[in-house]
Amino acid sequence: MLARLKAKSQTTLVYAPFGDSLSVGLFADSKTSRFTTLFADQLHRLTDKTVTEEGIAEVGKTATNLGVPALPALIAQHPDLIxxxxxxxxxxxxxxxxxxxxxxxxxxxxxxxxxxxxxAELILMTTWSPNHGPYAAADLQFDAVVKQIGQTYHVPVADLATIWQNHDDVTGPAGTAITDFAGNGPRDTFHPNQRGHDQIAALLKKTLEE
Known part of the structure; x- marks a missing residue:
């Protein structure tokens, strides 16, 4: 995948994160240190091309109520990587x-x-949960669907469970107010913290290079 992106004739790549509050950036220390922006920076370094971060992400959304309806708008961004x-x-x-x-x-x-x-090159991502979170068991069943679709359509899957399962340090602590995400309330114990975002970006880089 990385080789194909490097080989593209254009000097600018459009990276389009497509998702929910994780892709919005909750709750990294800032928008510039959320996983999408870290990954865009890595993509720039790996390809030596200018990378524009676009995409569509909204808090609380699903594949059904945002993913499918937003497809025309996403396609109109002419993304190279999603x-x-x-x-x-x-x-x-x-x-x-x-x-x-x-x-x-x-x-x-x-x-x-x-x-x-x-x-566009595609990377599928599995669900996010805190370790022992209330939806963790359900999340893993949804993850199985992601992996099946990845296999069927030959799309690599970044498995976020490798980050959150058995790791309490990738979420929380609750209560910290983050200026960039002030409209979403203070940091909680559900969304990835900065360590979580760092590890998601690293997993995407690894997936890109495989």
């Missing part, structure tokens, strides 16, 4: 057969449409 990060909010209601089926359908639509209508 990270697809939905599922964390999709799993909040539990891993019911209906919820899993809806998620599978939406994520399949997202991947198939982007493969058909863009030349």
């Amino acid at each position: 990270t697809i990060e939905f599922g964390t909010n999709d799993a909040v209601g539990g891993a019911t057969p209906t919820a899993l089926a809806d998620y599978r359908q939406a994520l399949t639509t997202i991947v198939a449409t982007l493969q058909k209508q863009t030349t």
